[in-house]
Amino acid sequence: MDKFTTLTATAAPLNVDNIDTDKIIPARFLKTIKRTGLGKSLFADMRYNADGSEKPDFVLNQERYRRAEILVAGDNFGCGSSREHAPWALKDFGIRCIIAPSFADIFFNNSFKNGLLPIALPEEICATLREDAAMGGNAKLTIDLARQMVIRPNGEEIPFEVDAFRKHCLLNGLDDIGLTLEHAAAITAYEAKIPSWQPKIQGA
Amino acid sequence: MPRTLFDKIWDAHVVDKLGDGTCVLYIDRHLVHEVTSPQAFEGLRMAGRKVHRVENTIAVVDHNVPTSPGRLTEVNEPESALQIATLEKNVKEFGVTYFPMSDIRQGIVHVIGPEQGISLPGMTIVCGDSHTSTHGAMGALAFGIGTSEVEHVLATQTLLQKPAKNMLIRVDGKLPEGCSGKDIMLAVIGKIGTGGGTGYVMEFAGEAISALDMAGRLSMCNMSIEGGARAGLVAPDETTFEYIKGRPFAPKGADFDAAVAYWKTLPSDAGAHYDKIVELRAEDIIPQVTWGTSPETVIPVTGSVPNPADEPDEAKRAQMEQMLRYMGLEAGQKIAGTKVDVVFIGSCTNSRIEDMRAAAAVAKGRHVADGVRVLVVPGSGLVKSQAEAEGLAKIFTDAGFEWREAGCSMCLGMNPDKLTPGQRCASTSNRNFEGRQGPGGRTHLLSPAMAAAAAITGKITDVRELV
Ligand code: SF4
Numbered sequence: 001m002d003k004f005t006t007l008t009a010t011a012a013p014l015n016v017d018n019i020d021t022d023k024i025i026p027a028r029f030l031k032t033i034k035r036t037g038l039g040k041s042l043f044a045d046m047r048y049n050a051d052g053s054e055k056p057d058f059v060l061n062q063e064r065y066r067r068a069e070i071l072v073a074g075d076n077f078g079c080g081s082s083r084e085h086a087p088w089a090l091k092d093f094g095i096r097c098i099i100a101p102s103f104a105d106i107f108f109n110n111s112f113k114n115g116l117l118p119i120a121l122p123e124e125i126c127a128t129l130r131e132d133a134a135m136g137g138n139a140k141l142t143i144d145l146a147r148q149m150v151i152r153p154n155g156e157e158i159p160f161e162v163d164a165f166r167k168h169c170l171l172n173g174l175d176d177i178g179l180t181l182e183h184a185a186a187i188t189a190y191e192a193k194i195p196s197w198q199p200k201i202q203g204a
Numbered sequence: 205m206p207r208t209l210f211d212k213i214w215d216a217h218v219v220d221k222l223g224d225g226t227c228v229l230y231i232d233r234h235l236v237h238e239v240t241s242p243q244a245f246e247g248l249r250m251a252g253r254k255v256h257r258v259e260n261t262i263a264v265v266d267h268n269v270p271t272s273p274g275r276l277t278e279v280n281e282p283e284s285a286l287q288i289a290t291l292e293k294n295v296k297e298f299g300v301t302y303f304p305m306s307d308i309r310q311g312i313v314h315v316i317g318p319e320q321g322i323s324l325p326g327m328t329i330v331c332g333d334s335h336t337s338t339h340g341a342m343g344a345l346a347f348g349i350g351t352s353e354v355e356h357v358l359a360t361q362t363l364l365q366k367p368a369k370n371m372l373i374r375v376d377g378k379l380p381e382g383c384s385g386k387d388i389m390l391a392v393i394g395k396i397g398t399g400g401g402t403g404y405v406m407e408f409a410g411e412a413i414s415a416l417d418m419a420g421r422l423s424m425c426n427m428s429i430e431g432g433a434r435a436g437l438v439a440p441d442e443t444t445f446e447y448i449k450g451r452p453f454a455p456k457g458a459d460f461d462a463a464v465a466y467w468k469t470l471p472s473d474a475g476a477h478y479d480k481i482v483e484l485r486a487e488d489i490i491p492q493v494t495w496g497t498s499p500e501t502v503i504p505v506t507g508s509v510p511n512p513a514d515e516p517d518e519a520k521r522a523q524m525e526q527m528l529r530y531m532g533l534e535a536g537q538k539i540a541g542t543k544v545d546v547v548f549i550g551s552c553t554n555s556r557i558e559d560m561r562a563a564a565a566v567a568k569g570r571h572v573a574d575g576v577r578v579l580v581v582p583g584s585g586l587v588k589s590q591a592e593a594e595g596l597a598k599i600f601t602d603a604g605f606e607w608r609e610a611g612c613s614m615c616l617g618m619n620p621d622k623l624t625p626g627q628r629c630a631s632t633s634n635r636n637f638e639g640r641q642g643p644g645g646r647t648h649l650l651s652p653a654m655a656a657a658a659a660i661t662g663k664i665t666d667v668r669e670l671v
Contacts, residue, residue, distance in 0.1 A: 031283045033242035033290045036250075084352055088243075113352055165224075176352070177251070180360045183228050186220040187362060190230050191257070195466070197459035198232070200259035201301050201322060 001115045003173035007096055008142040009069035011133035012059045019073060020080035021107065025089040038085060039092030060093070064136035070143070072129045073100040077118075078107025087114040097143050099150065101126050112166045113176055117145065119160045128152075145171060206473035208370045209439050210405045213345040213470070217328050219362055229365045232327035233344075234357045235313045236263040236300065238284075238291040239618070240332030244355035245294040255298045256361040262322055263295045263302040266312045270620050271581050271608040276306060284619060298358075311584025311610040314338035314552035318422060319584055321451025325440035325467040330357055335552050335634065337429045341421035342448075343440030343470055345405070348429065368434050369479040371404035375412040377486035382668040384562065385420025386554060386632070386651040388412065388484070389427045390492035394502040396482055401433030404480065407472065408438050412486035418447045419558035426553045427634050430499040439471035491667055493539055493630075494649040496527035497638050503539055505654065505666045511535035530638055531646050532626070540664050542648075546629040547578040547659040548641070549605075549652055551615035554632035555583030557590050559652040564596040566656035566670055572604035573662025579621065580605050581613040605659065617642040630658035 029041040047058045054061045060068065071090075077100040078086060087110050090098070097117040111118045121129070132139050132153055139153035145167060150158040169179055180187075207215070219228040241263070248254070255261060268284035269275065280288070288305075295302040303310040309320065313331055317323035317339050325343035330336060332354040339346035353363055373392055393400075406428045413421065421438045428436030438444075445464050448454045455463045490504035503509070512524040512535060528535060533542070549555070549563050560582060572578050580600050582588040588610055591597050597607050614621040615633040617640065623629055625644025632655050633640075636647035648664060657667040 033287060034246055035243040036246070084350065110352075176364055177253075177356050177359045180228055180356065180362055180364060183220045183362075184360075186228065187230070187256075187360065190219045191361075195462065197455045197462040197466075198324075199321070199453050199455055199459075201233075201262050201453060202259055 001173050001175040001178060004096065004115060004117055004145055004170040006142060006144045006146070007069060008140050009096070010065065010067060010136065011070035011072050011099075011129065011141045012065040012068035013130040013133040014059055014071055014073045015130055017074035018076045018079055021078060021083050021086040022080055024078065024086040025083070030083065030085055035085075035088040036092055038089035039094065042089040042093045067094065069094055069096045070133075070141055071095050071098045072126060072133050073098055075101045075123070077103050078111075079104035084110050084114065087111045087116050091116055099126060099129055112169065115170065115173075115175065117143065117162075117170060119143070119150065119162070121150070121158065121160055125158055206476040208472040208476040208478065209343065209407055209437050209470055210345065210368070210370055211476070213326055213328065214367055216326065217345075222364070225366050226364050227366070228362045229328060230362050231330050231357050232260055233317070233322060233329040234261045234361075235317055235322075235329065235331035235336070236261060236291075236354070237267060237313050237331070237333065238265050238287040239267045240351050241294065241354055242287060242290045243351050244332070244358055245298065247355040248298070248358055251359075253359045255300060255358050258299050258301070260361060261300050261358070262317075263291060263300050264310055264313050264316060265291060265303075265305055266310075266610075267612045267616070268619050269305055269609075269611040271579075271611045271613045272620070273609060275609055281620065308585035308589060311582070311587065312552045312555065312612055314422075314426065315555060315583030315587065318342055318418065318447075319451070319586060321448055321454030324448065324454065324463070325444060326470050330363065334429050335426055337433070337435045338422050338426040338552055340425040340428065340436040341418060341438050343438060343444055343467065345435055345437070346425075347435040368405045369403050370477065371401060371406045371433065371480045371482070372478040373406055373408045374481065374483045375408065375410040375486050376483070377412055377488075379412050379415070379486040379489060382491055382653065382671060383489050384651045384653065385416050385424045386427075387489050387492045388486065389424040390494070390499070390502045390649065391484060391489050392482070393427065393431045393499050394492070395484065396431055398430060398498055398500045399432045401428060401431040404433050405435045405437060406431065406433040407478075408436060409472075413438060414441065414443075417558055418443060419556040422556065423553045423559075427499065430634055440467045441471075491651060491654050493654065493664055494636050494647070495531065495533060495539055496524070497530055497636055497647075498527070499634070499636060499649060501527065501636075502649070505540050505664065507539060509533050509535060509537050509539060532628070540666055542664045543628065543662060544576060544630045544648070544658050544664065545627045546614075546623060547576060547655050548581070548614040548629055548631040548633065549655050550579065550581030550583065550613050551631075551633035552583065552612070553634045554652045555581060555587065557587050557594075559632065560587065560591045560596050561594070563652040563656040564599045566653050566667060567603040567605065567660065568599050570603055570660045572659050576659060576662050578605040578659040579608055579614055581608045581621075582610050584610045603660070614641050616640055617645070630655050630664060
């Protein structure tokens with residue numbers, strides 16, 4: 001997993017509450033065998049017309065937000081199913097951080113597992129950040145994970161909370177697998193003690 | 205301190221502990237199938253990782269394969285064909301043992317594990333499929349995982365897990381004629397509800413469980429997930445050891461004896477603590493059948509569809525009304541006598557040789573009712589060939605039943621075997637959710653003997669009237 005230390009990037013404002021996982025990535029795109037390539041289907045129903053053409057009003061279709069890496073969203077972001085396709089699609093589009101008043105539980109956890117930082121901040125602050133974001137690429141936000149600060153274009157610093165364990169994993173680029181591999185020696189030691197009668201699956 | 209079967213397996217697999225009670229848990233067996241593995245292998249490839257221990261890993265195709273007799277030459281649905289081709293590419297690249305469609309050992313992942321002696325007592329077993337709980341009947345801790353966890357197990361042979369709570373389901377007494385493990389389990393779910401086991405691992409014990417054969421225990425553990433539990437468990441005993449002996453991947457000779465000596469230490473200690481205990485009497489059980497779209501909506505075949513008007517809770521009442529509408533049933537009607545269009549005998553719940561025998565015993569010398577389609581789908585190529593050798597296949601085909609190739613088939617609408625909207629099906633599978641067997645399809649869950657009875661009479665029938 002990529003390390004997440006500091007990020008200075010364009011933020012896109014998406015002032016809609018209850019963006020569910022079906023809005024993030026509609027079910028018809030789930031039959032894929034890949035976790036990459038979902039970015040083009042991100043927010044498909046909000047982003048495209050039935051004929052596949054872009055809806056010009058949708059924020060990510062506007063030129064200045066096409067390379068946005070931060071999303072400032074509405075309340076209860078990511079509710080719905082447990083599908084990991086939702087963080088996969090956001091990541092694949094290029095989003096690395098989502099700021100919202102609150103997140104649905106499973107989405108929140110799935111995001112960390114996929115190197116995406118969700119930051120929960122009170123609605124008034126989100127509203128301010130959405131105003132900053134509305135200025136487009138001229139007004140970048142900075143996320144300093146080590147210091148747990150969101151830095152506004154005017155330099156004001158806004159502190160945020162993050163679980164210490166999750167922070168450690170993001171700062172060091174450790175996904176759950178990376179984290180577990182820190183215990184590789186213990187795994188090897190365990191395997192050395194597996195009784196010899198335990199059969200191996202071999203030879204197809 | 206006295207420990208439960210679950211505690212013992214858990215303790216034996218803790219590799220390391222993280223601060224907050226999360227454990228690095230070692231996984232002995234990882235079963236892989238075509239639907240939930242592609243992104244996991246892709247993740248490995250992207251990170252430049254390999255499969256940590258291929259000798260703990262086995263792959264098979266089951267969910268998406270056609271079960272028609274000519275399937276090897278037929279063209280499959282493109283998305284299914286792609287998932288199968290992707291698995292074949294991945295097992296080759298990563299060196300994983302694999303049973304393809306053309307292999308007689310191919311079958312439903314939860315059937316072939318025990319059948320091959322791959323799933324053994326005391327093991328931790330995972331698969332990217334919720335019905336992995338099935339393997340708990342071997343006395344193993346077995347549970348379903350998501351795609352990220354599939355990748356995690358492939359890369360590390362472990363999972364990050366917290367222990368579950370212990371629940372004991374005790375069934376004493378003697379099971380009446382015409383009833384099976386499936387009926388016990390449906391009765392359990394009817395009693396505790398689909399959320400009753402949430403947060404628990406369910407251990408089944410008592411005289412009636414000890415008396416069950418492995419097929420009966422497997423179908424009970426299979427449906428523990430339908431009762432909300434993470435996993436189901438039955439302590440290994442002589443029935444288990446007898447079943448394992450001589451299976452292809454089971455330990456042999458002195459290794460087998462060493463294994464049995466260890467397995468005998470696994471059953472829960474006297475006085476071990478359970479966080480919840482549920483008790484049932486086996487002799488009270490009557491063949492069960494579901495009327496709604498949740499496995500907990502179960503009644504004895506002698507019973508009637510409940511009336512939503514009797515339900516005080518408003519949300520539940522609305523839900524019942526919706527279920528009746530979807531199922532096309534009237535409140536208060538007798539469930540027996542309800543006409544069916546399709547009968548499905550198969551799935552990881554009931555597609556083992558014992559299930560085939562139970563269905564054949566009812567079908568023998570009889571004929572399917574007019575206008576009813578019956579699919580009999582063995583759980584593996586080996587079950588199929590054994591059923592053919594025992595003459596069961598002939599009984600089915602003489603009765604006008606379709607005898608098919610191994611796979612998940614009509615358990616879920618993911619391969620060509622589907623219900624059409626409005627069709628009513630008597631099914632030996634485990635889920636009766638809306639659209640599970642095909643959009644608009646109506647599912648009644650029941651045992652293999654009950655399914656065969658429905659096939660013969662064309663309606664839901666108390667099998668005890670036919671034997
Ligand atoms: S038979 Fe049904 S429940 Fe079992 S693994 Fe296949 S699809 Fe899942």
